[in-house]
Amino acid sequence: MRIQIKSKKPDSDEQVLTNIWKKQEPRIDLLKKFPILDKFVKSRYFQNLLILPSLIVFYMILIAGFFGTPVGNKNIAIVFTWILWWFLLIAILVPFASRIWCAMCPLPFFGELAQRLTFFRVREGKTGPLKNKMFGLNRKWPRFLKNIWVQNISFLALCTFSAVLVTRPFVTAMVLGSMIILGILFALVYRLRVFCSYICPVSGFLSLYSMTSTLEVRSRSTDECKKCKSKSCITGNEKGYGCPWFIYMGKHERNNYCGLCMECVKSCPNDNIALNLRPFASETKIKSFDEAWKGFIMLGLAMAYSIILLGTNGQIKDWANALETGMWTGFLKYSGILWSSSLLLLPAVFLGFSFLSKLISGNKEVSVKEVFLNYSYVIVPLGLLSWIAFSLPLIFVNGSYIISVISDPMGWGWDLFGTAGFHWQPLLPEYLVYIQIILLTTGLYFAMTRAKTISERLFNTRKQAIRSLIPISLFSLIVCFAFLRFFVG
Amino acid sequence: MFFKRFIIKKFWIVVAATIVGALAGGLAGSGTEAPASKNITIKARQYAYDPPKIIANKGDTLLLELASLDVVHGFYLEGYDVDAEIHPGINTFKIRKPSEGYNWETADVITVILTRRGKFRYRCSHTCGTMHPFMQGELIVKPNTPYHAGLGGIAGFAIGLFMMMGISSKELKVVTAGK
Ligand code: SF4
């Protein structure tokens, strides 16, 4: 086993800090270890091969959504999207393969095709700073929107209607269909994957939770990048497109906005890109408030869904399902609670704990803002593991719909593989609580241990660092208890 | 490598604290009450049950009658091998044991002897409308040991982990404060 330890050569204050931020952890370079994989990701067929199956399923979903049965659990549009895809995404792809979904996602496919005007080749030329020929207006995205606030709000808005979205095939198909159209429009007007970076509602949580992922694309040596004249990873060349996500590999240290498209692996003339396996939750740096708020929104939603969808209260279900029940006043109440708790209440509670953390640490120089922003990372592993715990019943309890719907994707009474009659059959439902307890504990483990890493870059002395952890650990424990109450109590 | 790191970091403290916490929590939450017999009528509607929550004690016997207020609903009680199909307007319902396949029988009451503790959900097993996959209720059989042991165990885990992190932490090299 080849283990690559990132070198620690402190030269400037800033460099010293980055080295502390990047926790010195072992990495395994998969491209060096598996030459076949190296060949595969360097092939120009790589991304299209990944997209093809999801594109086919995507079309089946659109057709079934528009023309199939309106009964959600008998329609592939609902069963494949909200049971199968969702579970694979949150429980497997994001924690273990970062944003690999974004390399196989069908939504930006046509937009990217329109920009490149070719399936497999690379068109050389000049488009602004890029050394690729790109079709479209290639406008820059306005600076003030270069954050994930649009995604935060659009995601919360979409999720407000989730009880409708995840139960009506037609609505699911409408939303997915309009996303693909938006994707094309944005690709024609703006540069590269502006749609993915700043608009796609799914993108926000993918970026946040991919920080925990055990996979990363990184430069093998940043010194090499400093010497490099061409910077082909961001400009592109005859071998590959400039990074569609605008990443310069010499400064790339967080997974958040890398779509794992592997263009940089192809374009780097110095073969300087690694695909690393790394320990879970290796990155611990939240950079700005939009990212922190994404964390609160996700945590708030996980709690809300645990109550609305997995809970027993019919009233709240009626409110969330206003499209059918007509209880729009209730719907307003429910959305008001949802929005204010994830945008205001949770952050306010965390601000309180951050304040306590600073107070108990005894450190006078560090600001509450720094403490808040840095420690807000704990809701990343906590939130992700809570989401997995929440999603577990979806697949274990309702997974059998996948078996029946495969034979009758439209709900028209077909029986393609002889499994259409498969009765709904939950899998070990009474044991789920134990798996959920383990998942929540795992989340707590990563929240607390990563908080310790963060404390060491925030504070001056061991004593301050450890003291500051008390309120943050308490907050994490309370979040765990809340989910334990929903799931087990 | 994985385990070596755990040993170096004195992970045994965490394991011990978790076990102690779980045992303490489990024991603290285990009062016993004399078994009783309870008649409960569960009314199903789109998309909830009334009562949404049944709280009983281990050893109790539940006599459940099922009714539907609107369309055909199901009643799948996890952990107790019960699945029923409830039709509106009639007092009887179809019932089967999922472990024995699809031998439906007609009944007017279900007898459930509460032998297992914890939280068990009853879910609609018959597609009844949009929110059908989320239609569910809860049977809580006290003492809810998994919950109490979970609370204690997680609290113990947190305390143990905190102690471990404190012991294994080293003095920091000061670089720049507050960045
Ligand atoms: S950001 Fe959204 S649209 Fe873009 S690839 Fe990822 S999931 Fe698809």
Ligand code: SF4
């Ligand atoms: S092209 Fe390669 S060596 Fe040059 S900056 Fe990019 S990753 Fe570094």
Ligand code: SF4
């Ligand atoms: S850094 Fe850019 S080019 Fe490289 S894999 Fe990530 S998104 Fe693709």
Ligand SMILES: [Cu+2]
């Ligand atoms: Cu029902």
